[in-house]
Each structure stands twice: as structure tokens, then as C-alpha cells.
Amino acid sequence: MDDAIKQKILHLYPAFGSMTAAALDRVLDEALVRTVPAGTVMFDESNPCQAFPMLIEGTISVSKVAANGRELQLYRVVPGESCLLTSSCLLGNVPYSARGTAESEVTVVALPPDLFNRLVAEYEPFRTYIFSLFAERISDLMQLVEAVAFHRLDQRLAALLLGKGRTIQTTHQQLAEELGSVREIVSRLLKSFAEQGLVALSRERIEVLNPQELRRIAGAT
Numbered sequence: 001m002d003d004a005i006k007q008k009i010l011h012l013y014p015a016f017g018s019m020t021a022a023a024l025d026r027v028l029d030e031a032l033v034r035t036v037p038a039g040t041v042m043f044d045e046s047n048p049c050q051a052f053p054m055l056i057e058g059t060i061s062v063s064k065v066a067a068n069g070r071e072l073q074l075y076r077v078v079p080g081e082s083c084l085l086t087s088s089c090l091l092g093n094v095p096y097s098a099r100g101t102a103e104s105e106v107t108v109v110a111l112p113p114d115l116f117n118r119l120v121a122e123y124e125p126f127r128t129y130i131f132s133l134f135a136e137r138i139s140d141l142m143q144l145v146e147a148v149a150f151h152r153l154d155q156r157l158a159a160l161l162l163g164k165g166r167t168i169q170t171t172h173q174q175l176a177e178e179l180g181s182v183r184e185i186v187s188r189l190l191k192s193f194a195e196q197g198l199v200a201l202s203r204e205r206i207e208v209l210n211p212q213e214l215r216r217i218a219g220a221t
Contacts, residue, residue: 012079040101045095057106063099073178
């Protein structure tokens with residue numbers, strides 16, 4: 001594995017920083033580097049887990065897909081993170097229960113299952129990283145459950161827009177998937193927001209005009 005990849009691993013995954021150079025080389029010699037284009041399904045429901053991916057470029061969306069095709073985004077994986085579901089599948093020896101899709105071109109360093117299990121068992125910093133990942137993701141998923149169960153869709157949409165900045169490059173379909181809704185409903189809400197002067201809509205672009213009012217909507221009870 002080339003030095004550029006090794007330096008990215010050390011920068012993005014500090015758990016490997018206390019490993020000797022020789023030990024890290026042995027780990028990376030067993031790993032595979034994989035680059036895939038946007039839209040690639042990295043894993044799907046009922047698939048066995050083939051490797052533990054350490055993301056170094058791009059983003060992966062992990063979603064639950066209903067029989068009618070509707071999706072609810074559970075979380076997004078960015079460089080320096082890894083996938084909670086992958087960890088749980090490897091540790092529990094069970095298949096995936098959701099779908100992971102590359103949102104952009106993605107590069108991962110994939111650790112084979114045997115190597116992943118050895119690192120968890122023998123290398124304390126890596127084991128701590130995995131369990132910290134569990135804690136963070138479970139907290140995120142609890143917030144998602146709370147939002148879906150107790151908050152109106154307009155509140156959730158307002159909060160989602162506020163979290164993406166003043167100018168948002170996205171589609172109505174992508175927002176619907178993040179919210180676990182359908183495009184038609186999200187489009188109607190966005191049109192209502194636009195009519196109230198809260199946002200300006202154009203093709204695959206949303207500009208937030210009145211964040212104060214969106215915050216009021218997001219926090220309404």
C-alpha cells in the first residue's frame with residue numbers, strides 16, 4: 001500500500017497512531033483499497049459482511065429500504081468514520097439489515113473479517129474506537145427515532161435545512177430519503193416555505209432566506 005494511503009489512515013484513524021510502523025505495515029498488507037463511483041451499492045439487506053471499510057474519501061449513506069421503495073436514511077459515513085452496521089455484522093456474524101450506497105466517488109481501505117476480529121481482540125486502541133463508534137451511532141439513531149416518532153415533518157425539514165448551511169445543493173428526493181418521507185410531500189413543504197419567503201428554490205439548489213423563522217418552526221411544539 002502506498003505512503004499516501006498510509007498517511008491518510010494515520011490522519012483519519014488516530015487509533016493506529018500508537019501502532020509500530022512494522023505492525024501497521026502488516027495490517028495494511030492484508031487490507032484492500034477499493035474505489036467505486038457514486039451510486040454504487042456498497043452492501044444491501046441480507047448480504048453477508050465481507051470486510052470492515054475505513055473510509056478515506058467520499059461519503060456513504062446507510063438507509064433502511066421499505067418494500068414499496070421508500071428509504072429512511074439512518075446515518076451518513078464520512079472519512080475518518082466507519083459503519084456501525086458493518087461492525088455489528090462482523091462482531092455478531094449476522095448479515096446486513098440495511099443498505100449502504102456511495103453518495104460520491106468513494107475510496108475505502110477494507111479490512112478482511114479475520115483481520116478486523118484480531119484487531120478488536122488484540123489491539124486496545126482499535127477496540128476502543130469500535131466501541132466509541134457504537135456509542136456515537138446509537139445516540140444518533142435515538143435522535144432519529146425521536147424525530148420520526150414525535151416531530152412533525154415540517155419541523156424535521158426545517159431542522160434539516162438549517163443543518164446544511166445557507167446554500168444547499170440537493171434534490172427533493174434526497175431530502176425525502178433523509179427524512180424517511182416521499183418526494184411529493186417534501187416538495188409541497190418546500191413550496192410552502194418558499195411562498196412564506198423562508199427559502200428560494202431552483203434546480204437542485206435551495207437557498208435559506210430566513211433562518212430565524214426556520215428555527216422557530218424546527219423548535220415548535
